[in-house]
Amino acid sequence: xxxxxxxxxxxxxxxxxxxxxxxxxxxxxxxxxxxxxxxxxxxxxxxxxxxxxxxxxxxxxxxxxxxxxxxxxxxxxxxxxxxxxxxxxxxxxxxxxxxxxxxxxxxxxxxxxxxxxxxxxxxxxxxxxxxxxxxxxxxxxxxxxxxxxxxxxxxxxxxxxxxxxxxxxxxxxxxxxxxxxxxxxxxxxxxxxxxxx
Numbered sequence: 001x002x003x004x005x006x007x008x009x010x011x012x013x014x015x016x017x018x019x020x021x022x023x024x025x026x027x028x029x030x031x032x033x034x035x036x037x038x039x040x041x042x043x044x045x046x047x048x049x050x051x052x053x054x055x056x057x058x059x060x061x062x063x064x065x066x067x068x069x070x071x072x073x074x075x076x077x078x079x080x081x082x083x084x085x086x087x088x089x090x091x092x093x094x095x096x097x098x099x100x101x102x103x104x105x106x107x108x109x110x111x112x113x114x115x116x117x118x119x120x121x122x123x124x125x126x127x128x129x130x131x132x133x134x135x136x137x138x139x140x141x142x143x144x145x146x147x148x149x150x151x152x153x154x155x156x157x158x159x160x161x162x163x164x165x166x167x168x169x170x171x172x173x174x175x176x177x178x179x180x181x182x183x184x185x186x187x188x189x190x191x192x193x194x195x196x197x
Contacts, residue, residue: 001099001106002195003121007113008128009160010153011138013173013180017128018109020184027098027106034090035083046082050075066144073152084116091120105195114158114166124194126187127167129160130174 006021008014015030022028039047039060048055051068055061069076091108098106110116113125130138139150164170169187173180 001095001103002191003095003123004105004107004126004191005113005120005122005124006107006109006126006128007111007167008163009135009157010111010150011135011142012128012130012160013171014109014111014128016173016177016180017126017171017184018107020181021107021188024188026188027094027101027103029091029094029106029108031087031091031108031110034087037090038083038086043083043086047079050078050082070149076156080116084112088119105191112157114163115156124168124191125166126169126171126191127163128171128173129164130172132160134174135160 006014006018015032018028018030038044039062040058044055044058044060047060047065051065054064054068056064065079069079087110091110094108095106107126108120108122110120113120113122136150139145139153140147158166169190171180171183171187173183
């Protein structure tokens, strides 16, 4: 089975592209969804130990956690050391299950794959990207987002150019939704051919 990772910087269209794979019947997995599940389950106690007062009724309060990290941004790596291995475990389980079910191709969306993904066994990497001005507009339209917050997020990620250089396939999402879908479909077709070999 061809194991594909979808990655890219914040607000470069990863969710849109992942949804297209799912729509076409491929098994998909989202690290962001996995984090939501972990925050409502096995990771809650670990997060509370690291950042007391961020868990309410057994579920991580993401606003409280964001506030705690904003107060001590250097501690985000402590959180990542707890969460990333759990997310990776879930992703590997997902791919193993997809392969056991006879799928030719499965895709996992891991936003920080190039930064943290050395322990994944992946065959192909797809990176979304867009014009940096468009990226900034998209991010700043999100509730609770500021220029400072965005700059901090971007400072912890490889640049879009670096991610593109490391990817097997790239999808530019700067244009219209139709443009993005056409580019996505072209990449899916290429991956489908690789998976069939």
